[in-house]
Amino acid sequence: xxxxxxxxxxxxxxxxxxxxxxxxxxxxxxxxxxxxxxxxxxxxxxxxxxxxxxxxxxxxxxxxxxxxxxxxxxxxxxxxxxxxxxxxxxxxxxxxxxxxxxxxxxxxxxxxxxxxxxxxxxxxxxxxxxxxxxxxxxxxxxxxxxxxxxxxxxxxxxxxxxxxxxxxxxxxxxxxxxxxxxxxxxxxxxxxxxxxxxxxxxxxxxxxxxxxxxxxxxxxxxxxxxxxxxxxxxxxxxx
Amino acid sequence: xxxxxxxxxxxxxxxxxxxxxxxxxxxxxxxxxxxxxxxxxxxxxxxxxxxxxxxxxxxxxxxxxxxxxxxxxxxxxxxxxxxxxxxxxxxxxxxxxxxxxxxxxxxxxxxxxxxxxxxxxxxxxxxxxxxxxxxxxxxxxxxxxxxxxxxxxxxxxxxxxxxxxxxxxxxxxxx
Numbered sequence: 001x002x003x004x005x006x007x008x009x010x011x012x013x014x015x016x017x018x019x020x021x022x023x024x025x026x027x028x029x030x031x032x033x034x035x036x037x038x039x040x041x042x043x044x045x046x047x048x049x050x051x052x053x054x055x056x057x058x059x060x061x062x063x064x065x066x067x068x069x070x071x072x073x074x075x076x077x078x079x080x081x082x083x084x085x086x087x088x089x090x091x092x093x094x095x096x097x098x099x100x101x102x103x104x105x106x107x108x109x110x111x112x113x114x115x116x117x118x119x120x121x122x123x124x125x126x127x128x129x130x131x132x133x134x135x136x137x138x139x140x141x142x143x144x145x146x147x148x149x150x151x152x153x154x155x156x157x158x159x160x161x162x163x164x165x166x167x168x169x170x171x172x173x174x175x176x177x178x179x180x181x182x183x184x185x186x187x188x189x190x191x192x193x194x195x196x197x198x199x200x201x202x203x204x205x206x207x208x209x210x211x212x213x214x215x216x217x218x219x220x221x222x223x224x225x226x227x228x229x230x231x232x233x234x235x236x237x238x239x
Numbered sequence: 240x241x242x243x244x245x246x247x248x249x250x251x252x253x254x255x256x257x258x259x260x261x262x263x264x265x266x267x268x269x270x271x272x273x274x275x276x277x278x279x280x281x282x283x284x285x286x287x288x289x290x291x292x293x294x295x296x297x298x299x300x301x302x303x304x305x306x307x308x309x310x311x312x313x314x315x316x317x318x319x320x321x322x323x324x325x326x327x328x329x330x331x332x333x334x335x336x337x338x339x340x341x342x343x344x345x346x347x348x349x350x351x352x353x354x355x356x357x358x359x360x361x362x363x364x365x366x367x368x369x370x371x372x373x374x375x376x377x378x379x380x381x382x383x384x385x386x387x388x389x390x391x392x393x394x395x396x397x398x399x400x401x402x403x404x405x406x407x408x409x410x411x412x413x414x
Binding site: 011012013014015057061096099100102103104105106107108109110111113114115116117118119120121122123 | 256257258259297299306307308309310311314317328329331332334335337338339341342353354355356357358396397398405406408409
C-alpha cells in the first residue's frame with residue numbers, strides 16, 4: 001500500500017487503474033478483478049479529505065469494478081447460451097482502458113514534441129489577421145469617437161444629467177403638524193384624495209397615511225365616506 | 240538573371256521576416272506578385288541557405304505554410320536574453336485531452352470524457368483560450384452537442400505541416 005501516492009496526482013480513474021495494472025505487471029486482457037478492485041479501493045480509502053466532486057469519477061469506476069467482481073461471484077446459469085458465454089464482464093472495461101492507454105501514450109508524445117518546439121523561437125507578435133479574421137475591430141476608431149458614441153446613447157436613453165440625492169425623511173410627528181396646519185387653512189375639512197396629489201413619493205404617501213390614522217386614533221379627526229369607493233371627507237373633531 | 244533570382248530570395252525573406260505566423264505559398268505569391276513555381280523554387284533555395292552552420296535561423300514548413308524560427312541549439316542563449324520565460328508547457332490533463340481531440344476530431348465533450356473517464360470542462364476552456372482547439376460545429380445528435388477540433392495554431396505550435404504528420408497511433412499492446 002503506497003500511502004505516499006496522492007490520488008490527485010492521477011489524471012483520473014483510468015490513470016490510476018493503468019498504474020495499478022502496470023505496477024503489478026498484470027496482463028490487461030486477463031485482469032484479476034478481485035485483486036485489482038481491492039487495491040483500487042485501498043487507494044480510495046487512503047484519500048484524505050475526500051472531496052466528493054473530485055472523487056465522484058473515481059467512485060464511479062469503483063462501482064464498475066465491484067459490479068464486475070459481483071458478476072464473477074454469481075453462480076452461472078447451467079444452460080448458458082453461446083452468446084452469453086462469449087461475453088466477459090471485463091470486456092467493456094478492458095476496451096476503454098486500452099483506448100485510454102493509447103491516448104495517454106500519444107499525449108506523452110505530444111508533450112515531447114511541445115518541449116522540442118519550445119526551443120525554436122519565432123518572431124514575437126503573431127499575424128493580426130489570425131486573431132481578427134474580419135479585420136482589426138478598432139482600426140481607425142479614436143477615443144473621441146467612443147466618447148461621442150457614449151454621449152449619443154445616453155442622450156437617447158434620456159438619462160437625467162443629475163440625479164436627486166434623497167436625504168429628506170419625514171417623521172410622522174412632522175406630518176401630523178403639517179396636517180393640522182392644512183386643516184386650519186381649509187376650514188377644518190379636507191378631502192382624502194387631495195392629501196396625496198402633491199406627491200408621488202411612496203414614503204411620503206405612507207407617512208401621510210400613518211399620520212392621518214394617528215390623528216383619528218387620538219380623536220382629533222374624523223373620517224366620513226358617503227358611499228363605497230367614494231372620496232373620504234376628513235373633519236376636525238368639534239367642528 | 241542571377242541578380243533577379245537573388246533579389247527574389249531577398250524579397251521572400253523580407254515577407255517571412257515581418258510575419259510571425261506561417262505564411263502560405265498563396266500569401267507569398269500574392270504579396271510578391273510571383274507565379275507559385277518561382278516562389279516555391281526560391282523558398283527551397285532559402286531553406287537550403289538557412290541550413291548552413293553560419294545561420295541561426297531556419298525556414299521551416301509548418302501548418303501548410305512557411306515560417307522563420309531560430310535553431311533549437313541556440314535556445315539556451317535566447318533564454319538568457321529574454322530571461323527564463325514562463326514555459327508554456329501544457330498539463331498532463333490538457334495534453335491527454337488535446338491528443339484525443341487531435342486524433343479523433345471532430346469530437347464532442349462527452350466523447351472525450353468517455354475516453355478519459357473524467358470531466359474535461361475546465362481543460363477544454365484552457366485549450367480554447369490558448370487557441371489550440373476551436374468549435375468546429377455541432378453534432379447531428381440529441382442536444383446538438385458542440386464538436387471540437389484543432390486549430391491552425393495547433394499545427395504551428397507542434398511544428399506540424401498537417402494533421403497527417405501527427406505521430407502514428409501505437410498498437411494497443413505497445414501502449
